[in-house]
Amino acid sequence: MAQMNPVVRDPLFQLNLVLWLAQPLPKIEGQPLSVLSPNPILHQHGFRVYAVAPKLLLPERLVLKARQSGIPIQPSGRPDVVLQKQNRAFSLVECKASSFKPADSASKQARTFLLMAHKDSAEVFGMLPQQVSDTALAYLLPEPHRKELQQTLSELEVELRQKGFRTGSFTILGLNLQQQSSELRLIVDKEGHKFFGIPQGTHPVLPIQPDTDPRPLYFIPYDPDVDQSQEERQFCRRILCERILGAILGRVGRTKTGSTITVSIDELLSDATLGMFRLWRNRDSAKHLRDICRKIVRSIGAATHDTRFAPDGQSRTLSINLTDTEWHEQLLRVLERFSCESMSASPEQQPELFEEE
Amino acid sequence: MVYNTRAGDQNSTTAREAKIVTPRPLEQLETRAEVIGYFEEYMMQRYDELSEMRLRRPLIKSQLLEVNGDSNPSASIQNIFSRSAVRVKRIDETMFLVADTDKEIGVAEVLNDRIVAVYSALERSEFYRWSRRIAEGNPELDHVWFSGLTFSVLWDLVTQIHPPHRFTQIAFTHESVFDIDDADSGEDEVSLDEEAQDTEVAERRSAKFRLTDRIGVLKGKLAQMQEIYAPLHAISQLRFPAPDRGGHDIYADGRVTNRSDTFTGHRSHLVFLSQIYANMLRLTEDYAWYSVEDSVESEGVYGRIVGAPVVMHFREPLEQTVFDQWIKSTFERRKNRFRLWGRPIRLGPTKAHVYGLDRHLWQPIFLELTACGLTAILPKGTCGNTVHRLVANVQLYLDPRVQVYVGEKSYKDLVRQAIDGGMNGSNEPSR
Numbered sequence: 001m002a003q004m005n006p007v008v009r010d011p012l013f014q015l016n017l018v019l020w021l022a023q024p025l026p027k028i029e030g031q032p033l034s035v036l037s038p039n040p041i042l043h044q045h046g047f048r049v050y051a052v053a054p055k056l057l058l059p060e061r062l063v064l065k066a067r068q069s070g071i072p073i074q075p076s077g078r079p080d081v082v083l084q085k086q087n088r089a090f091s092l093v094e095c096k097a098s099s100f101k102p103a104d105s106a107s108k109q110a111r112t113f114l115l116m117a118h119k120d121s122a123e124v125f126g127m128l129p130q131q132v133s134d135t136a137l138a139y140l141l142p143e144p145h146r147k148e149l150q151q152t153l154s155e156l157e158v159e160l161r162q163k164g165f166r167t168g169s170f171t172i173l174g175l176n177l178q179q180q181s182s183e184l185r186l187i188v189d190k191e192g193h194k195f196f197g198i199p200q201g202t203h204p205v206l207p208i209q210p211d212t213d214p215r216p217l218y219f220i221p222y223d224p225d226v227d228q229s230q231e232e233r234q235f236c237r238r239i240l241c242e243r244i245l246g247a248i249l250g251r252v253g254r255t256k257t258g259s260t261i262t263v264s265i266d267e268l269l270s271d272a273t274l275g276m277f278r279l280w281r282n283r284d285s286a287k288h289l290r291d292i293c294r295k296i297v298r299s300i301g302a303a304t305h306d307t308r309f310a311p312d313g314q315s316r317t318l319s320i321n322l323t324d325t326e327w328h329e330q331l332l333r334v335l336e337r338f339s340c341e342s343m344s345a346s347p348e349q350q351p352e353l354f355e356e357e
Numbered sequence: 358m359v360y361n362t363r364a365g366d367q368n369s370t371t372a373r374e375a376k377i378v379t380p381r382p383l384e385q386l387e388t389r390a391e392v393i394g395y396f397e398e399y400m401m402q403r404y405d406e407l408s409e410m411r412l413r414r415p416l417i418k419s420q421l422l423e424v425n426g427d428s429n430p431s432a433s434i435q436n437i438f439s440r441s442a443v444r445v446k447r448i449d450e451t452m453f454l455v456a457d458t459d460k461e462i463g464v465a466e467v468l469n470d471r472i473v474a475v476y477s478a479l480e481r482s483e484f485y486r487w488s489r490r491i492a493e494g495n496p497e498l499d500h501v502w503f504s505g506l507t508f509s510v511l512w513d514l515v516t517q518i519h520p521p522h523r524f525t526q527i528a529f530t531h532e533s534v535f536d537i538d539d540a541d542s543g544e545d546e547v548s549l550d551e552e553a554q555d556t557e558v559a560e561r562r563s564a565k566f567r568l569t570d571r572i573g574v575l576k577g578k579l580a581q582m583q584e585i586y587a588p589l590h591a592i593s594q595l596r597f598p599a600p601d602r603g604g605h606d607i608y609a610d611g612r613v614t615n616r617s618d619t620f621t622g623h624r625s626h627l628v629f630l631s632q633i634y635a636n637m638l639r640l641t642e643d644y645a646w647y648s649v650e651d652s653v654e655s656e657g658v659y660g661r662i663v664g665a666p667v668v669m670h671f672r673e674p675l676e677q678t679v680f681d682q683w684i685k686s687t688f689e690r691r692k693n694r695f696r697l698w699g700r701p702i703r704l705g706p707t708k709a710h711v712y713g714l715d716r717h718l719w720q721p722i723f724l725e726l727t728a729c730g731l732t733a734i735l736p737k738g739t740c741g742n743t744v745h746r747l748v749a750n751v752q753l754y755l756d757p758r759v760q761v762y763v764g765e766k767s768y769k770d771l772v773r774q775a776i777d778g779g780m781n782g783s784n785e786p787s788r
Contacts, residue, residue, distance in 0.1 A: 019662060023665065023666060023764075024665045024764035024765045025666065025668065025762075025764070025765065026668055026670075026760075026762035026764070026765055026766075026767070027765075036668055036670055036727065036729055036730045036732060037666065037668055037725075037732050048661070049661050049662045050659060050661050051659035051660060051661055052649065052660055052661070052662060053660075054659045054660070082659070125659075126659075209705055209706075209707065209708060209727070209728075210705075210706075211705055211706060212704055212705025212706065212707075212708050213704035213705055213708070215704060215710075216725065217710055217723050217724075217725045217732065217734055219647070219662060219734070221712075238702065239702075239710075239712055242699070242700060242702075242712040242713075243712045243721070246699075246712060246713060246714050246721050247721070249698070249714060249719070250714050250719045250720055250721055251719075252719075253496060253714070253716075253719030254496045254718075254719040254720075256440065271721070271736075273649075274647055274648055274649050274662070274736055274737075275648050275649040275650070275660065275737075276649045276660060279649065279660040333691075336691065336698060339700065340700065
C-alpha cells in the first residue's frame, strides 16, 4: 500500500484546506481541476464560511441532562469551522489527524458536537429552530482512519440516544494523498452527499506538482490549540513570523519620517491573522501568541541595536521613533533583511551592479 | 496599415529655432478659468503645429496618479505631495499649482476621491522622470496601471464609440526579462515611453512595437493577429480618438498625451478614465479584500472569512529557469520590477509562498507563485492598485496571454463592470 503524505494529518493544513474549498475560485477554461488552486467543491455546492473556530455553548438544559445521565461531555466546544448554506443549513467541521475511540478524551468533545449538530440546538448558532433547516457534524481526517471513526461516532450516537438525547447527523470526509500522487482527493460518504449535495465518492480537490509540498497559502497561519508535529509547528510559526514582520515593516514603510509609530502586540497579531486574533477567546492561546510576537519584536530590536525601536516596559506595545531619514532608511533595510528562520538580520548584500531602479 | 517608427511629437532643433512665444509662468494663474484658458490656448497652438508637422513646444501631457489612504485627497494633497518634495499651491477646491523647488511642473487636479491628474507642458522625458520620481518613495501616491487586459476592454470601447474610418494607434510591449540569458542584462524596467518605443526593437524575447490604422481595419484584424502572436495581448498604449480630431494616447503607467485640439476635451477624457479606474479599484477591493468579520447575527462571537483570491493563470507554464529567475530577481533585489518584498518559502521546484508586502505602498499581500500562475490574497486595506500593477507587470514580463480572475469573476468582466459605472457617470459601481 502506498504511503500517505504526512501533511494530510496536520489539522492546520486540513483547516486551511476546508477554508480554500469554500472560497470563490474561477473555473479555468478547459481544465476540470485547476492546476493553480484548490477545487472549491464546498463553495460550488453553496457553502460559505460562517465562523472559524467559534466558541459554541451547549444549551444548559442539555448540559444538565448530560450531567444527570452521567454522560461525559464538554459544556462548550470550538469546532474548527462552521459552514453555512443560504442562512439555513449549518455544519460543524472538525479536523483530526487520526481517529479516536469512545473511551478517549476526544469523545467528550464529539458527544458535545453531536448534540450541537441537531437542529433543535439552533440556539447554538444564535438562531431559532425554525430558521435552521438542516445541520450536520463533519469530521475531516486521513482516509485510512475514516472507518474507525465511523465506528466510534456510531457508538457515541447510540449511547446518547439511549439516554434520550437527540443527535444530529454526522459525516466523515476522508483525505487521500498518496506519495507521488498528482492530486489530493476528498472522499465523501453517503451522509456527506445527503448534507453537502456533493456526489458520494472520490473528488480531486488540490492539484499537486511532482516533488512539491501540497500546502496552499494559509489563511490561518498558526493555532496553538491544535496538535501538530514539531516540523508542522515550525512551518506555521515561520508563516506567523513572516506576517508579523510584514505588519511591522508595512507600518515603518508607510509612516512619514519624523513620526512615531505606536502599535500594540495585539494589533500586530490581528494584522498577522486577518483579524482572527481578536476572536481568540482561549486566554492561554492568546498569551502563547503574544509571547511569540514579543519574541519576534525583541529579536528585531536586537538586530536594529537602537532604542528608537523598542517595546514598552511590559512589552504590550512597540514604539518606533522615526527621527530622521537616515535612521528610517536604515531601519527599513534591517527589517527587509530580517530572517524569520534565523531570527536575525541577514548580512546586507552589496547592491548588484544592475539592480533595477 | 502603417507601422510607425517615430511618433508625431517632433521636437526637432529646427522647430525650436522658430519663433516661440514663451507662455507666462503658471504661478500667475489664480483661478480655474485662467488655468483652463491657459492650457486651451496652448493646446490650440500645438494642434496647429502638429497638423503642420512643425511642433514648436511639447504637447500637454497628463499623469494620472492614484492617491492611497485618504478619502478626501483635496484636503490632504499638499501633505501627500510634500513627501515627494513637491510644492503645491491651491487654486480652488480641487485644483493646485505644482512645482519642484526650482521649477514649475504643471497643474494638479483631484478628479475623484482616488485619482489626481497632473497636467504639464514639460518635455516628455522630463515629465516622465518627474512622474516616476514623485511616485517612487511615496507610499501615498502610485501611478494608475492599465494592464493589457484593461486596454483590450478599452479598445472594445473605442470600436463602439468611434466610426471605423477614424485612426487609432496601439502599442505593444512584452519583454521576457526572466529568461536566464537576459536576466542580468542591466536593463531598467521596460520603458513605456514613446522614445523607447520608437526604437522598434525586435530583439530576442522582446516585443515592442506600435501600429497605426483605421479602427475598422484593426477591429477585424487585431484578434486574428493576437491568436498568432501572443505579445499582441500585451497592449501598452492606446490612442482614444477625440470626438473631432486627434486623440488621447493612454499609456500603461497612467500617462496620457493630448493629441487633440482642445484641453477641455482632454480633461473630460481624463475624468472619464479616472471614473473607470476608481470603479476598478473599488470593485477589486470589494471582491478581493480578505478579513475576518463578525457574522451579523452574533457580533464579536463568530468570525467569518470574507474575500476572494486573485488568480492569474499562465497559458504556458514557465520554464524552471524562468521561474527561478523570477523569484530571485523579485525577492532578492531591493528594487525589483514587481515592487514586492518578501521571503519566499520554497515548497517545490516551481512553487513558492510569500507572505510579503507591496513594496511601493507598503501594504501586505500573500502570494503563491508557481510555474502555472499566481494566486494572491489581499488582506483588507491593501490597495486595489497593487492588483492592477501586478497584472500589468505579469503581462509585460511573464505571460502576455495571462488569464486573471478576482474570485470567480474574470478580470475583463470586472473592467467592463467598472466601465458601466463610468458610462453612467457614477463613481459607485453597481455589483
